[in-house]
Amino acid sequence: MMKVLRSGWMLDDVQHDQIAGALQKLGESISARYLLLVDSAGQMVVEWGTSAACDPHSLGALAASDMLATTAMAQMMGEGDGFQSVLREGREHNVFLTQAGPAFVLVSLVGRDVPTGWARMLIQRTTAHLADILAAGQHVPLPELSFEQENLADFCETAVDDLWME
C-alpha cells in the first residue's frame, strides 16, 4: 500500500474496487455470511455481506485487538512472525481472523457447514492477494485533502457541539 503519510494510509478507488472484488469472490466461494477487512488500528476498510445486528466498527476494533494480542502472545512464545490466523469455532458459524500483510486483518464469518480446511485455504489465498493489492503503488491521482488550518478550532467546536444532545 502506498504510505503517503507518516502516520497512516490512503486507499484509492482502484484499490478499493480490487479489494471489494476479492472479498466478493471469496464470500461466494465459501458461502461466507460476512467479511470485513480492517487495518491494524481496527479501522474498517471494506466489508462484504451482512453484519446483521453487529456494528462493523466495534467488530473491527475487537478483531484488530484480538489479532494484536495473539501476535504479541506468539512473539512472547518465540514465534517471531506471529500467528497468521486465528479460528474461533461457534455453534453456527466459525470466525477466522487472518492477517493480510503486516497492517491489515480480514474477519471472515463462515457457516459451520463449510469445511474448515477448505475455508481456511481460500481465506489465506485471498489475504495473500489482498496484501498484494494493499502493497501496490498509487493507481489514480488522489484528490487534495484541504481544510483551512485556521478554521480547525471552529470546526472541532461545532462538530462536537453538534454531536452533543444538550
Place this chain on the structure above:
Amino acid sequence: MLINWRQRELNLKIVYYGPALSGKTTNLEQIHARTNPQRRGELVSLKTQGDRTLFFDFLQLELGKIGGLTPKIHLYTVPGQTYYEATRKLVLKDADGVVFVADSAPAQLAANVHSWQNLKAHLVSYGVQYESFPLVVQFNKQDLPNALPPATLRNVLRLNGSPVVSAVAVQNQGVSDTLKAILNQVLARVQKEMT
C-alpha cells in the same frame, strides 16, 4: 489514520491513557451517554468481573464533513492497572492522538507521573516523537476538596506546550472540551502531513 477515498472517510484513532481509576472510562461513558445515538456506535467495554477495564473500551463517533471527508473517530481507553502493561502498549499502537487523563488527587501524584513516563516510553517504542504528537492532558477530579491545582500538575508532569483541560468527568465537566482539543490537534497534524 486511514483515508478511504471511495468511502470519503477519514478514520482516526484516539486513545485515553492514564493511571488506574483516573476517569478514562468515565470520559467515554459520558460521551456515549450525551451524544446523538445516530452519530455514534455502541460503547464496547472489555471489563473484569470487578468492573475494571481489562483490555479497552471503544466508542466510534462520526463528525460532520471536513475537506470533503467524513471523520470517523475511534475512541479507546487503556486499562490503568499496573499489571496490564502489555495491553496498554497494544491499544496505543497506531494511535493518531492521546488524551492523558490525570487524577488530581494528591495521593495519585506518583501514579500520574509513572503513567505519564510510561506513555512516553511506549510512544517512543513505536517510533513516535511525542514532542510533536497530538496530545491533550485532562486534569480530572478537580472537584475533590484537596485537588491539586492545574499549575502544580503541569509542573510535576513537566508539560510544555500540551493543551490542558480541567475536568470533572463524572459530572460531564470538561469532557467535550477535551474531545474538541484532541480533535483539533489530530486534524491539524493531518493537515500538516498532507501539505
